[in-house]
Amino acid sequence: MSEKIKAEVRSEFGKGAARRIRREDKVPAVVYGHGNEPIHLTLPGHDTMMAIKHGGANALLELEIDGKPQLALTKQVQVDPIRRVIEHVDFVAVVKGEKVTVEVPVHLNGEAARETLVVTETATIQLEAEATHIPEFVEVDIEGAEAGTQIHASDLKLPQGSTLLLDEETLIVNVTAQISQEALDAELEEAEAEAGIEHEAPAEEAPAAEAAEGEADAEE
Incomplete structure (x- = not known):
C-alpha cells in the first residue's frame, strides 16, 4: 500500500x-x-x-x-x-501495474543447529516486481540448518508476482561449522610461521630464556 x-x-x-x-x-x-x-x-x-x-x-x-x-x-x-x-x-x-527493478534485503528466520556459523553471503537481491506490490524483504528459513547447508538464489521462495534478476547459483546463505578458539590460534600460529613472524618472549620468561642460552654457551 x-x-x-x-x-x-x-x-x-x-x-x-x-x-x-x-x-x-x-x-x-x-x-x-x-x-x-x-x-x-x-x-x-x-x-x-x-x-x-x-x-x-x-x-x-x-x-x-x-x-x-x-x-x-x-x-x-x-x-x-x-x-x-x-x-x-x-x-x-x-x-499502477508497472514492473520495476528493486533491491530487496534478505532476512533470516530461525536458528541454525548448535555450533554452527551462519554467514549471509548476499545481503540484498535484485527483483522485478509490480510497483504496488514490492516486498519489503525476502525471508530465508535457517531453522535447524546443519553445517554444510548452502542456500542459493534458486532456493529462495519469492513473493507472488516477483521475478528473480540474479544468477540462480548466487550463494545467499552459508552455514559452516563453528571454529574453536584453539583451532583459530593454531591456524594463526601456522600462518605466522609460514610468514616468518617471530614473537619476543614475555618479560617474565626473558630471564629464564637468557639463562638457558647461557648454559648452552657454557656447555659448548
Missing part, C-alpha cells in the same frame, strides 16, 4: 533554498521518470520520514502534486548523520 503525502511544487533550488526548506521541518525532493522533466518538490518532514520508515528501502508514496496523484518509488534518501533527519529524497515516477 502506498502512503499519501501532499507535496508542494518548488521553484527555488540550490543549497540555500534546501536549508530554508529544512528549517521549516520540510524535505526537498525530486521525482524523475517516464520521460518527463524532473519535478522539484517540498514534502512535510514528519509525514515523509514516517512513510519511508514504514515502507522501507523501496517505500512507495502517493504524492499529491497540484491536486493530482502521482505514485513515486523511493530510490535514494539522504539522511543527516548526526541529527538522523531526512535531508533529500529522490523518487522515480511509476504507474
Whole structure:
C-alpha cells in the first residue's frame, strides 16, 4: 500500500533554498521518470520520514502534486548523520501495474543447529516486481540448518508476482561449522610461521630464556 503525502511544487533550488526548506521541518525532493522533466518538490518532514520508515528501502508514496496523484518509488534518501533527519529524497515516477527493478534485503528466520556459523553471503537481491506490490524483504528459513547447508538464489521462495534478476547459483546463505578458539590460534600460529613472524618472549620468561642460552654457551 502506498502512503499519501501532499507535496508542494518548488521553484527555488540550490543549497540555500534546501536549508530554508529544512528549517521549516520540510524535505526537498525530486521525482524523475517516464520521460518527463524532473519535478522539484517540498514534502512535510514528519509525514515523509514516517512513510519511508514504514515502507522501507523501496517505500512507495502517493504524492499529491497540484491536486493530482502521482505514485513515486523511493530510490535514494539522504539522511543527516548526526541529527538522523531526512535531508533529500529522490523518487522515480511509476504507474499502477508497472514492473520495476528493486533491491530487496534478505532476512533470516530461525536458528541454525548448535555450533554452527551462519554467514549471509548476499545481503540484498535484485527483483522485478509490480510497483504496488514490492516486498519489503525476502525471508530465508535457517531453522535447524546443519553445517554444510548452502542456500542459493534458486532456493529462495519469492513473493507472488516477483521475478528473480540474479544468477540462480548466487550463494545467499552459508552455514559452516563453528571454529574453536584453539583451532583459530593454531591456524594463526601456522600462518605466522609460514610468514616468518617471530614473537619476543614475555618479560617474565626473558630471564629464564637468557639463562638457558647461557648454559648452552657454557656447555659448548
